[in-house]
Amino acid sequence: MTSSNRIYLDYNASAPLRNEARAAMMSTLDIIGNPSSVHTFGRKARCIIEEARESVATLVGVKPANVFFTSGATEANNWFFRGGWETALVSSIEHDSVLEPIKRSRINIKHILTSSAGVAQVEELSEMLLSRNGCNLPMCASLQMANNETGAIQPVAKLASFCRYYGIAMHSDAAQAAGRVKIKLDELGVDTLSLSSHKIGGPSGVGALVIRDGFDLPALMLGGGQEHRKRSGTENVIGIAGFGAAANSAVRDLKEVSRFRLMRDRIEHNIKSITPEAVIIASDADRLVNTSCISLPGKSAETLLIKLDLKGFAVSSGAACSSGKVNSSHVLSAMGLTSDIIRGAIRISVGWNSSEAEISSLAEVWSKLFS
Numbered sequence: 001m002t003s004s005n006r007i008y009l010d011y012n013a014s015a016p017l018r019n020e021a022r023a024a025m026m027s028t029l030d031i032i033g034n035p036s037s038v039h040t041f042g043r044k045a046r047c048i049i050e051e052a053r054e055s056v057a058t059l060v061g062v063k064p065a066n067v068f069f070t071s072g073a074t075e076a077n078n079w080f081f082r083g084g085w086e087t088a089l090v091s092s093i094e095h096d097s098v099l100e101p102i103k104r105s106r107i108n109i110k111h112i113l114t115s116s117a118g119v120a121q122v123e124e125l126s127e128m129l130l131s132r133n134g135c136n137l138p139m140c141a142s143l144q145m146a147n148n149e150t151g152a153i154q155p156v157a158k159l160a161s162f163c164r165y166y167g168i169a170m171h172s173d174a175a176q177a178a179g180r181v182k183i184k185l186d187e188l189g190v191d192t193l194s195l196s197s198h199k200i201g202g203p204s205g206v207g208a209l210v211i212r213d214g215f216d217l218p219a220l221m222l223g224g225g226q227e228h229r230k231r232s233g234t235e236n237v238i239g240i241a242g243f244g245a246a247a248n249s250a251v252r253d254l255k256e257v258s259r260f261r262l263m264r265d266r267i268e269h270n271i272k273s274i275t276p277e278a279v280i281i282a283s284d285a286d287r288l289v290n291t292s293c294i295s296l297p298g299k300s301a302e303t304l305l306i307k308l309d310l311k312g313f314a315v316s317s318g319a320a321c322s323s324g325k326v327n328s329s330h331v332l333s334a335m336g337l338t339s340d341i342i343r344g345a346i347r348i349s350v351g352w353n354s355s356e357a358e359i360s361s362l363a364e365v366w367s368k369l370f371s
């Protein structure tokens with residue numbers, strides 16, 4: 001996406017707003033009424049929410065009643081850990097919105113190790129799970145569908161089948177996978193799934209927790225009883241309308257993921273030809289088609305980002321934290337990468353509005369800056 005000659009290649013941080021989402025929100029701005037009101041105004045607002053719920057449900061292959069709107073994937077991830085668990089089994093490469101709520105609770109944490117390719121090693125769990133046989137304390141597991149920094153796709157269905165066998169509740173953070181990988185909740189076999197609107201070209205500040213039929217999770221917010229009494233609070237009608245429209249577009253885009261793969265592969269090919277010392281991180285894993293995590297060992301990611309930004313390119317360090325500072329990445333560390341590879345790692349991610357021309361411009365600038 002170009003905005004005053006700037007090129008945006010940071011879709012995993014936040015995708016630009018899709019035209020369909022903008023239009024849906026614009027047409028909702030003047031809707032008067034609380035969606036819980038029974039008069040015509042209220043019913044109109046309710047209708048917008050329920051249409052969006054259908055669209056989001058289609059994105060992950062569930063019924064609309066399984067979708068509970070939240071303020072984003074962070075809230076959805078936090079919600080799952082309010083389930084009264086005694087122990088949580090989590091990969092070490094989860095997003096902080098999974099790791100932090102566990103760390104700050106009384107839940108015991110057991111880490112699933114990560115391979116050097118960036119994939120959670122769920123096979124190694126069988127012994128630990130066997131030793132749990134007969135234990136009745138509530139246990140849960142959480143494994144993201146795809147990693148936000150490397151794009152590595154995780155063996156969620158495999159872990160879910162272990163979890164079902166051992167009676168462990170399972171959650172998956174699908175914030176990065178939605179719209180890039182086909183998702184069917186039933187096929188994955190998880191109990192809950194979190195989604196984020198701004199990763200698929202909707203507005204930020206809205207997302208969902210998808211809960212399978214019959215899975216009992218306590219309400220997150222108590223009050224007026226919205227979202228089937230699970231998440232009280234007057235709904236964000238405008239945001240939800242945008243999320244629904246973005247979900248429709250994301251479903252359509254699933255048919256053209258090969259376009260994203262081509263762009264991603266060209267980026268990597270160009271960078272390797274210009275700077276042969278570049279390391280493509282997680283290249284041995286099955287990865288999201290839009291994501292590339294590349295390191296120039298010995299360089300600092302912060303310097304690379306600033307140099308690229310000065311030339312008009314927005315990419316990110318996999319480890320950018322909310323303050324914008326670059327921290328050491330817990331994901332790349334868990335993969336056992338050397339510190340000079342970690343220090344020099346940046347993430348380039350494309351999406352619905354990226355073009356071949358942008359990829360060519362990046363190659364030209366890369367060559368000027370780093371060859």
Ligand code: PMP
Nearest residue numbers: 072073074095148175176196207
């Ligand atoms: N999980 C993952 C994997 C993410 O990449 C992000 C966003 N960086 C989140 C959760 C949080 O999503 P949100 O911004 O909607 O709270």
